[in-house]
Amino acid sequence: MSECYRYIYLQNENLKSSESFKDSYIRNGISLYEVIRIISGKAVFLEEHYARLCNSAKQINVNIWYDFPKFKNCIQILTEKNDVQEGNIKLVFNIKEKQKNFFAYFIKHSYPDNELYKNGIRTIIHQAERSTPTAKIYNHELRSRTNNLIQEAEIFEVILLDSLGNITEGSRSNLFFVKDNTLYTAPDDKVLHGIVRGKVITIAEKLHINICKEAIKFSELDKYESAFLTGTSPMILPIKTINAINFSVSHPILNRILSEYKTMIKENLL
Structure with missing residues (x-):
């Protein structure tokens, strides 16, 4: 079963059905990622997550190809299209040989009671x-x-x-x-x-x-x-x-x- 949850995910700038997502998209090559928590429809500590993502990329001598406004907009689109107020979004920058892909999707979450x-x-x-x-x-x-x-x-x-x-x-x-x-x-x-x-x-x-x-x-x-x-x-x-x-x-x-x-x-x- 794929880790992609809910109905819609983003691949680069394209909205796709979650049923078509394959975990191999992120398992092959190098995948830099962040998991961001959504509370009341808003991303928590988003700027800090983006900064850490850029730092991770720097350590392996690559650059994140989305600036912060675009990064933020992807989360907003994904939240609205899936009509979600609470949950976790995984954002992945995948590098495989000369090919680069960005993925954003909800994953199942388990919060402590x-x-x-x-x-x-x-x-x-x-x-x-x-x-x-x-x-x-x-x-x-x-x-x-x-x-x-x-x-x-x-x-x-x-x-x-x-x-x-x-x-x-x-x-x-x-x-x-x-x-x-x-x-x-x-x-x-x-x-x-x-x-x-x-x-x-x-x-x-x-x-x-x-x-x-x-x-x-x-x-x-x-x-x-x-x-x-x-x-x-x-x-x-x-x-x-x-x-x-x-x-x-x-x-x-x-x-x-x-x-x-x-x-x-x-x-x-x-």
């Missing part, structure tokens, strides 16, 4: 590394492997462990840990610069919460008091367990950041 925000999520460790961690490039093999682990273990997310024994990020998310009133996250050059991750760092600075970007050793994971992940769909979500290690899901620092983030979302949609 209130119970998960209240009680936290279960996660497990998986040893894997991205070849270009700071660029958002589609990796079908890693995505399939982690999706299978999520289904088999009945968990919310898989957390990646590098060859040095350090926690880096989730398969679809960034990670934060709390200890001694300080917020910890992996170094910038080891992870994808998630949009929500950046917002959390901005919030922490505003609230005068200490931030430490350093390697998170798996062997020292039980020394942290609290943990949470960030991402386009889950936004900010408490972690209850990583393997058999338990974390607080109601830490004061986590609650302060979550409250401030909700306010930021509301302001972005005005």
